[in-house]
Amino acid sequence: MDTSDLFASCRKGDVNRVRYLLEQRDVEVNVRDKWDSTPLYYACLCGHEELVLYLLANGARCEANTFDGERCLYGALSDAIRRALRDYRQVTAACRRHDYYNDFLQRLLEQGIHSDVVFVVHGKRFRAHRCILRARSTYFANMLDTKWKGKSMVVLRHPLINPVAFGALLQYLYTGHLDIGVEHVSDCERLAKQCQLWDLLSNLEAKCEKVSEFVASKPGTCVKVLTIEPPATDTRLREDMALLADCALPPELRGDLGELPFPCPDGFNSCPDICFRVAGCSFLCHKAFFCGRSDYFRALLDDHFQESEEPEATGDPPAVTLHGISPEVFTHVLYYVYSDHTELSPEVAYDVLSVADMYLLPGLKRLCGRSLAQLLDEDSVVGVWRIAKLFCLARLEDQCTEYMAKVIEKLVEREDFAEAVREEAAAVAARQETDSIPLVDDIRFHVASTVQTYSAIEEAQQRLRALEDLLVSIGLDC
DSSP, rough: HHHHHHHHHHHOOOHHHHHHEEEEEEEOTTTTTTTTTOOHHHHHHOOOOOHHHHHHHHOOOOTTHHHHHHHHHHHSSHHHHHHHHHHHEEEEEEEESSSSHHHHHHHHHOOEEEEEEEETTEEEEEEHHHHHHHHHHHHHHHHHHTTTTOOOOEEEEEOHHHHEEEEEEEEHHHHHEEEEEEEGGGHHHHHHHHTTOOHHHHHHHHHHHHHHHHHHHHHTOOOOEEEEEOOOOHHHHHHHHHHHHHHOOGEEEGGGGGGSSSSSOOOOOOOOOOOEEEEEEEEEEEEEHHHHHHHHHHIIIIIIIGGOBBBSSTTTOOOEOOSSSOHHHHHHHHHHHHOOOOOOOHHHHHHHHHHHHHTOOOHHHHHHHHHHHHGGTTHHHHHHHHHHTTOOHHHHHHHHHHHHHHHHHHHOHHHHHHHHHHHHHHHTTOOTTOOOHHHHHHHHHHHHHOOSSHHHHHHHHHHHHHHHHHHTTTTOOO
């Protein structure tokens, strides 16, 4: 529902609504509809310059000489929008990233943090991680178990292996995305066929056909870079990475694997380099993921690793004991770190939320917030709102106030709600009698946002009167 609202708001040029959806509802700025169009494309097509600038400044992708970039440029309604698109890189110099998981994987590839194998392709070096290559490609898993076994450096000299295409192939294995110059597409297709990456091969062929049709129908356009990106519904990357979490689980916790995408295959070696001991259970993990995903674990493993314990046997990875957490809760941390997702029931979300806050995992906190949102009813909404405030969960807080607006006539009779309003008023420094109260303002906003018909106006006024009566009764006239 939020996604369709975003597309509609971009066509209308409603900057405030788009800002609300992106910043409060956490909607992805580069989401695509069934016509393969993005919010930025509609804003350009409909001539909303202010909205175009806002989308670009908040992470909308529009690289020059790509299909999306040329499509937006060709469809732009005004020269001012075309200039903004051409100045894209300056506009987005400090843009806000929405896909933090993809950003982490891209950084892992580019920086080679805790890499354990180097590929040399005609003199160009690529640092990589065995665990990711094994999880993402059967071909690489077989080669790392046979021809490349035990090698920390693999030299590829075959004349048909292009270094640019090999780098693009690694980008696809790490992130599910691929950017390649059109002059190197055939080299990339050859490598995809050699590595048995049939999905990539079919995506390249389909994208080439789409770009050719677009260029032929739009004179003057020039697409020099071909971009592959999976649809939002494609979960293969996360499922492949979840395989590493499957393998990290201690044997005594693998009885619940039925809910996971697939069990850990026999004989699969994930090449762990760190062991976390949690209440007697050993989780065999990878520093690259934990250090890259959490500043807490980076400080623990990179800056204070003298706290590690001796391995139980020769050849085992070093171990670190984690305190104040149960194996069941750490399992949720584990799957989030590797796959950016974990199945959370509202009952366990409270425990996971406090741990996610301690381990500096904001994305896991947001997942907990989504789970807690399922609990919202008249009895729980104030308590969940307090949790959202405490842990800075903006989306959950907004969902709570939106729900409060719907049931405000019943909430005003509850003491816990009245107390929450008093606390919000008291929290405003040097508050004057007529100063606004954030909680009250948010509820008023949501009440007003539902008004679209005459009958809705009367209903909204009734809700607002109930709220005003409460404020008067507790001495807060604002």
